[in-house]
Amino acid sequence: MDDLSLKKFDRVVSILTSLQSKRTVKAQELADKFNVSLRTIYRDIKTLEASGVPLIGEAGIGYSIVEGYRLPPIMFTKQEASSFVTAEKLMASFADKNIRESFQSGVEKVKSVLKSADKDWLQAIDNQIAIYHQKKLFNETLPHVLETVLESIASKKQINLFYKSFNEEYTKRIIEPVGVFNEYSYWYILGYCTLREDYRKFRTDRIEGLTLTDIAFTKEHGSIEELRKRDSSENKRLIRILVDKSVTKYLTGTKKYYGFIKEQTKDNLVEMDFMAEEQYDEYFVRWLLMFADYATIIEPVSLKDKIREMLNRIVARL
Incomplete structure (x- = not known):
């Protein structure tokens, strides 16, 4: 196989991986990702279809794999798998209990498809990676903080929050989370506070209680990047x-x-x-x-x- 054919093969496999990882993928998104023309992407899509992968293409929406179609498991290189092991160590120190356990379960699935030699290689380095972190990031009685916030963002449902402020005052808030971010070794939730009628950030270790409601968001919110830029310039x-x-x-x-x-x-x-x-x-x-x-x-x-x-x-x- 010449270099040109090898590049096309790698790109087509990567396109298939992208289609597996998202509900829909636009051709322009793929063209930008692989730095090729739209015409090249269209040819690659035809190559996938010719190989038996059932694809649906909708104008203005993108390409997707037919629901219910099952592909063989993706194989990982040992270098890719080692990145998951490193991330697992980070998640153990920086995520709440539910997210941490979910990630660990995912890593186990990754390890399950590796070759025996690669499994031995990972086992050799697993105990040699350590993350030392002393700060308390979450209330230990609330193992589901990040999980609940992410569910709120995806479903656009409000959260009832019981929060301890910087001045040790306890308040009840109703918030519409926009995103989460880690800064200065702490996790923060950035969201619209219905009490203050403005955007506020809430540090996760100060959350004393939170529940997801069935009440829909009252407004559309911008991206977390836009709101963070605004926050960095106001009130300072x-x-x-x-x-x-x-x-x-x-x-x-x-x-x-x-x-x-x-x-x-x-x-x-x-x-x-x-x-x-x-x-x-x-x-x-x-x-x-x-x-x-x-x-x-x-x-x-x-x-x-x-x-x-x-x-x-x-x-x-x-």
Whole structure:
């Protein structure tokens, strides 16, 4: 088989995999994915049909495999399977109980179709991959948080939420989840809050209870990317500090937790910019105090006052 034929074979197999993984796939989507023309995709689709794969093509919708048609199991390379094993370790640390168990079940199915030699290879590396994570990401009494939220997004049904706020206040909310995201090692739900009539984010470890309702969403929501961009610019203000260059290497792992956006070196100083909500100033101040003798606040001036207040409280307790 020459190189051209081999490329076509690999592409046709990949198209078949794409058709198996989605209800419908548009020809343009496939053309973009494989960087070929639409005419080439149409020829590949005819190749699949000629090989006996029953396909349905609908104008403006895309291609799909006839419901009920069963294909032989897909075989995985050991490199592909090892990526699942690595992901399994991550899921064990970063997902809630139900999602974690579902993923583990899926990985077992992947392992079941591997050749014996590949199974031995995976077994050899399985116990050598470890994820160390100390933060509490979910309420242990709620094993189904992510599962419920994803069901809500798919079915467009509201969720009743019992939530502990940043100030340790307990509130009941009705939300319409738009998406979930992981940031600063925590999981967040971004959704429309009917109480506030605006979009809010809710940290999963502060959720004390949640139930999926039969009530449909009240409005159409944008994508999580659009709402995240809006959230990053609203309700935040600029914090700018100057830090001695000699200590900046010790801040690399922590500055991202306080809204760090950019920095600029000026001789022996580094100017750092942060975007953060004022309600989190106390956290920023406590972090800044760790290296305050090497730092100067440029703006806002109000942050200097908060540092003085905290220092006065500290001195009073000594």
